[in-house]
Amino acid sequence: MGSSHLVIYVISDSIGETAEQVAKATVSQFNIEDYEVRRFPYINEKQQVFEILDEAKNEHAVIVFTIVVPELRKVLIEEAKILNIPCADVMTPILHAMESVLKIPAKEEPGLIRKLDERYFRKVEAIEFAVKYDDGKDARGIKQADIVLTGISRTSKTPLSMYLAHKNLKVANVPLVPEVLPPRELYEIPPKKIIGLTTNPMKLIEIRQERLKALGLKNEANYASMQRILEELDYAEGIMKKLGCPVIDVSSKAVEESAGIILEIFKDMGHKFSNGK
Template sequence: MKMLNLFIVSDSIGETGELVAKAAISQFRPGLQHTKLKRFPHIDSIDHIKEITELAKEQNAIILYTLVQTNMRDALIECCKQYQLESVDLIGPVLNLLENSLGEKPFEEPGLVRKLDEDYFKKIEAIEFAVKYDDGRDPRGLLQADIVLIGVSRTSKTPLSQYLANKRYKVANVPLVPEVEPPEELFQIDPAKCFGLVITPEKLNFIRKERLIAIGLNDDASYAKIERINDEIKHFDKVVRRIGCRVIDVTNRAVEETANEVINHIFKNN
């Protein structure tokens, strides 16, 4: 059986080229028997291309390449002609087709698809983090979080956590009630990443009454009484003073507005 020698040349990690090569080879040699695959990733200069084509000539290799920059593709084509090497451009024809169809120039920036994938997975990780450490479920998350939100019940901690998670921030939130001591981890974190959410007693009274009605309960429960709310806000004030964190008034404020204030503050302190 004839030995097959393939060079995979890429300006990124070369994963796409290798997958295409293996898919094609498997149609002839399912176990990739008598096949050598060598990947050349992060090729960013014409000197590299010259070295690779010289080596390919010595080893009688076929070159498959995924180079997004036109000048790099042109250089490889010329070198392959010079050494009479077989080569296949795996991405250039697609780029040319899209350029003609869209009437737009490609960015020609290596690794963009990988950057997009990394961004997606960071977002998923942040969303899972926000769910896991929502509502003070596990105080250990406070030490791992990028942002910590604290506040009394119904101050939009959870919606804000999810919104920030979609911006790729790992967020934990803790509800504050007078009868329960805040977790010790809350006082070990950097105050700059902690935000207290406060709301006027009147607004909170209205929100809590609506919540009680929505779940089929009487709206005159202690949870919605002004006296109880005032006690909770006093406790909240005491805790935020001890932490020394920033306080944001979320009364009549959209989640997006609060999120922007949090992000701007984090950005300024980094």
């Protein structure tokens, strides 16, 4: 290639990160240091292509691009050929290979991978939120949450919070215990943001006894007594009535089923959720 300064023009109808990574990986095979990468993101007009190529024609340049819109791609390839500028299409060969196997056309829509990345990071953020504001650890999360779950111990608050977090929803959960006043923040948010969780006392005593067994404790503990469970359920029912929030019984439902009911309740109230898609 000689000692001339190499300029790699990275052109993309999105941010151009994919093309730049490919360009850098390729140039690393040539043991040269005298090069630079110039990235041109969000190119969506022919005039922009002409202007970039007009600059590139005067340099020791190669073009690496990811453009999925056929018309714009065609202009770039044809104009680069006229100007005798080497041009590498990163995306199209892979698109064609996949189309031939899948038997469906590509969407030809710029920036889809970035949108997927954004959804992924929103999901991670929602999961971190659910962990941070689990079990009433920090009442400040109540006002920041999309959904607040409340109920007594072992009513699936944590697994429901995590399941809904995977739908990109920020969920806080607040335990209701007769000896502890609920946080004031619970009364300062709209009731339509809150879901009360209740369960069958017989089912709950069974769950709590299993929990005690797992912890190596005796079943006689007050935590798993019927009297204590009925007291907690009555207390929670009173709080939920005061809040005026919807209440669902989770005793005979899988987490997925309860989450589906919660999402339907919120949709009926006019909330619009991405549902993780």
